Amino acid sequence: MSYNFYDFNNALQQRNEYVEDRLRDGSPVVGLSYDGGMLLLSLKHSQRKVYEIYDKLMLGAMGKQSDIESIRLAAIDAAHREGFQRSEDDVSVQRLVGFGLSPAVKRVYNDNNTIPLTFRGLFAELNATPADDLYFTLGYDGEFRNTKRYAVVAGTTYASEQAEESLKDAHLGNLEDTVKAALRAWGIARTQLAPLPEKLDEDGEEITLPPTPEEILKTAFEDGMSVEAAILDRHTKRESRFRLLRADEIPAL
Amino acid sequence: MTDLLQPHSGNFAALTGFQLNGLAEGPIHGTTVIAVKYKDGVLTVGDRRATGGMAIMYDKAEKVLSLDDYTLISISGSFSKAIELVRYLRMAFKYYERSQLQPMSLDGKLNELGKLIAGNMMAAMQGIGLVIPILTTFDTKKNEGRVFFYDGGGARFETAEYAAAGSGSTQIRGAFEYIGRTKGPFREMDRDTALREVLTLLEIAADLDAATGGAAKYLPLAKTITADGIADIEEDVLRSIVKTTLAAEPAMVQG
Numbered sequence: 001m002s003y004n005f006y007d008f009n010n011a012l013q014q015r016n017e018y019v020e021d022r023l024r025d026g027s028p029v030v031g032l033s034y035d036g037g038m039l040l041l042s043l044k045h046s047q048r049k050v051y052e053i054y055d056k057l058m059l060g061a062m063g064k065q066s067d068i069e070s071i072r073l074a075a076i077d078a079a080h081r082e083g084f085q086r087s088e089d090d091v092s093v094q095r096l097v098g099f100g101l102s103p104a105v106k107r108v109y110n111d112n113n114t115i116p117l118t119f120r121g122l123f124a125e126l127n128a129t130p131a132d133d134l135y136f137t138l139g140y141d142g143e144f145r146n147t148k149r150y151a152v153v154a155g156t157t158y159a160s161e162q163a164e165e166s167l168k169d170a171h172l173g174n175l176e177d178t179v180k181a182a183l184r185a186w187g188i189a190r191t192q193l194a195p196l197p198e199k200l201d202e203d204g205e206e207i208t209l210p211p212t213p214e215e216i217l218k219t220a221f222e223d224g225m226s227v228e229a230a231i232l233d234r235h236t237k238r239e240s241r242f243r244l245l246r247a248d249e250i251p252a253l
Numbered sequence: 254m255t256d257l258l259q260p261h262s263g264n265f266a267a268l269t270g271f272q273l274n275g276l277a278e279g280p281i282h283g284t285t286v287i288a289v290k291y292k293d294g295v296l297t298v299g300d301r302r303a304t305g306g307m308a309i310m311y312d313k314a315e316k317v318l319s320l321d322d323y324t325l326i327s328i329s330g331s332f333s334k335a336i337e338l339v340r341y342l343r344m345a346f347k348y349y350e351r352s353q354l355q356p357m358s359l360d361g362k363l364n365e366l367g368k369l370i371a372g373n374m375m376a377a378m379q380g381i382g383l384v385i386p387i388l389t390t391f392d393t394k395k396n397e398g399r400v401f402f403y404d405g406g407g408a409r410f411e412t413a414e415y416a417a418a419g420s421g422s423t424q425i426r427g428a429f430e431y432i433g434r435t436k437g438p439f440r441e442m443d444r445d446t447a448l449r450e451v452l453t454l455l456e457i458a459a460d461l462d463a464a465t466g467g468a469a470k471y472l473p474l475a476k477t478i479t480a481d482g483i484a485d486i487e488e489d490v491l492r493s494i495v496k497t498t499l500a501a502e503p504a505m506v507q508g
Contacts, residue, residue: 052351073352077268080348084269084341238482239322240347 015109015116019140020156022064022118027225028154028189029060029122030163030182033130034172037241040124041182041229043220050230052242053123054079054091058232061121062153063140071119071138075101093125097136097144106142116140122153126232126241130172154189163189176251179229183253187213190220214253263353265345273338273373273384285421285458285465286316286327288389288400289429290414290440291447294479295389295398297325298451300421300459301473302466303332312466317474321346322482324362324390329419330383338369338384359392363401363409371407385418391478398478414439421458421465428454444477448486449494451475468495 029042029049040060042049050060053075061068078100083091109116117140125134135151137160138144150170152163163185172178191210211219229245236243265271286299299316302309317327318339326342328335345365349357357365366388373384388401402416403409415429432450433439439447452473459467472495475486 048354051354054351055347073262076348076352080265080344080351081268084265084271084344239319 011112015112016141019116019118023062023120023140024155024193026062026120026155028152028159028163028186029062030167030185030189031060031122031124031135031151032167032170032172032178032182032185033133033149034175034178035130035234036175037231037234038124038126038130038133039175039178039182039229039231040122041179041186041227043186043217043225044228045225049228050244052230052240053096054083055088056126056232056241057091057093057096058124058230058242059121060124060153060230061119062155063117063119063121067117067119068121071101071105071117071121074104075123093123093134093136094146097123097138101138102142102144104142105138105140109141120153122151124151124232126234128234152185152189154193156193158195159189159191159193162192175231175245175249179245179249180251180253182229183217183227183250184213187216191216217253263349265341265348268348269341271341273334273341273369282330282332282420282464284316284329285417285419285455285462286329286387287417287422287425287451287454288325288327288387288415289447289451290398290400291442291444291477292440293398293444294391294477295325295400296444296447296451296475296477297327297387297389298448298455298473298475299327300455300466300468301471302464304464309466312471315474317476319343319483320362320388321356323393323478324388325476325478325483326366327387327389327418328384329422330385334373335384335386338366338386341369342366359390359399362390363388367403367407367409369407370403370405387416387418389478391480391482393480396480417454417458419465421455421462424461425454425458428457444486445490445494448475448490449497452491452494 027043029040031040040050040058042060047065051058051072053059059072059075075096079091079096105117108114119140121138123136127133130149133149134146136144136146137151137153150164150167152160154160154163166185166188167181170181227250231243232241233243282304284300284302288295288297297317301313303311303314317325320326320342326339346357346362370384383405386403390399392399400412400416401409402418414433417425455473456467459465472488472491475491477484
C-alpha cells in the first residue's frame with residue numbers, strides 16, 4: 001500500500017494530539033535561578049516530579065511516569081558514563097540534551113510503530129552566577145530549546161509563555177522569594193492554557209475569568225497536592241549540591 | 254528502542270566497564286594511615302608521603318579521601334590503583350543514589366569496596382597493585398563512628414577501637430594496645446586528646462619506617478566524622494599539637 005503525503009501528515013497530527021491531550025492537564029514545572037542556586041518547583045499528588053541527574057544537573061518533568069522514568073534513567077546513565085570516563089567537568093546539559101537525549105527521543109517519535117513518549121521535561125544546569133544558569137526544555141518530539149535564568153514547562157506552549165513572562169523581571173536574592181515567585185508562575189501556567197477571548201460574549205455578559213494563581217494553588221492544595229521543590233546549591237560544602245526542600249522551607253502565598 | 258533508553262539499574266560497573274585489576278600498576282606507594290574512634294565519632298590521620306621504591310616521590314599526598322558526606326577512605330599501597338578505586342566508588346555511590354532514588358546502605362557500600370579489592374587479588378598476589386584501605390564512617394542509624402579495614406583478598410573486619418594500614422603500621426600496632434590499657438580506650442577520649450595520641454603514633458611510625466613521612470616538613474592530614482559529617486581539623490590545632498609530639502628538638506641542637 002502506498003503511503004502518501006496526507007497519510008504522513010495525518011499520522012503526525014494524530015501522534016501530536018495523542019500526546020498533547022495527555023500533557024494538557026499535567027502539573028507544570030517551574031525553573032528559576034537565584035543568587036544561592038537554582039530552583040525547580042512543581043506540585044504533585046504522590047509521584048516524584050523533580051530529580052537529581054548529575055553534580056550540577058537536575059530534571060523536572062511532566063508526562064507519563066513510565067516515560068519520565070526512562071528518560072530520567074537514560075540521562076543519569078549518559079551523564080555518569082561520560083563523567084567517569086572523561087571528567088565531571090565534561091558533563092553539560094548542552095551535550096546531554098542536544099546530542100544524547102534529543103536524537104533518541106526523536107527516533108521514538110518518528111517510529112510509527114511505537115507510541116510516542118508522553119513527556120515534557122525541564123533540565124537545569126547550575127553555573128557560576130544566576131545569569132549563566134542554563135535551562136533546557138525537551139519535548140516528546142525531541143525538539144529542545146534553551147533559556148537562561150528561568151524556564152517553565154506546562155500543558156501548552158501558551159501557558160509556559162505566560163508563566164515565563166511573570167518571571168522575566170524577577171531578580172532574586174533569597175530562596176523564600178524565589179519559591180514564592182515560582183509558586184505564582186506555577187499557578188499561571190496551570191490556568192492560562194489558552195488566550196482569553198478579548199470581548200464580552202454575545203449577550204453582553206462578562207466572560208468568566210479564570211481563577212487567579214493564588215486561587216488555583218489553594219484548590220490544588222485542597223485537592224491533596226503538595227509542593228515538590230529542589231535546589232542545586234551554588235555554595236554548599238556537601239558532596240551533593242542537589243537537595244529537596246523541606247515543608248518548612250515552602251512559604252505560604 | 255535505542256541504547257540510550259536502556260538503563261543499567263544502578264550497576265555502575267556494568268555502566269562503565271570498570272575493573273580494578275585491569276589498571277596498570279604505578280610505581281608510587283602511599284604509606285601510613287591511622288583511624289581511631291573517639292567520643293564524638295571517628296578520627297582519621299595520614300602522613301603526606303608517597304614513595305617509589307627507595308625514592309620519596311611526593312610529600313603532599315592526600316591519602317584520606319571522602320567517599321560521601323559521612324564516609325572516608327584512607328588509602329595505602331599502590332597509589333594509582335587506590336586513587337582510581339576512590340574515584341570509582343565516589344561516583345558509584347552517587348550513581349546508585351541518583352538512579353535508585355535512595356542512598357546505598359552502609360553494608361552495600363562496604364561490600365562494593367570488598368568486591369573491588371577481591372577482584373584485584375590476582376594482581377595483588379603477584380606483589381603488584383595491592384591496596385589496603387581503611388574505611389571510616391559515621392553510622393547515622395546507630396549514632397556512632399565505625400571503623401573497618403580490609404585484607405588484600407577483600408575480607409572486611411570491623412574494629413572496636415583503631416585501625417592502621419601501610420608500611421609504618423606494623424611498627425606501631427603494639428602501641429595502640431599500650432595506650433588503650435594505660436590511658437583508657439580511644440572511644441572515651443575527646444578529639445584533641447585522641448589527636449595527640451594519634452599524631453604521636455604517626456611520628457613514631459615515621460621514626461621507625463623509612464617510607465613514612467614525619468610532620469617536620471608538612472603537617473599530616475587529619476579529618477573527623479561526627480553526626481554533622483566530615484570536617485578537617487584546623488591547621489593551627491594540628492600545628493600546636495605537632496609541636497609537642499615531635500621528638501622535642503633535633504638532636505644536633507641538643508648537643
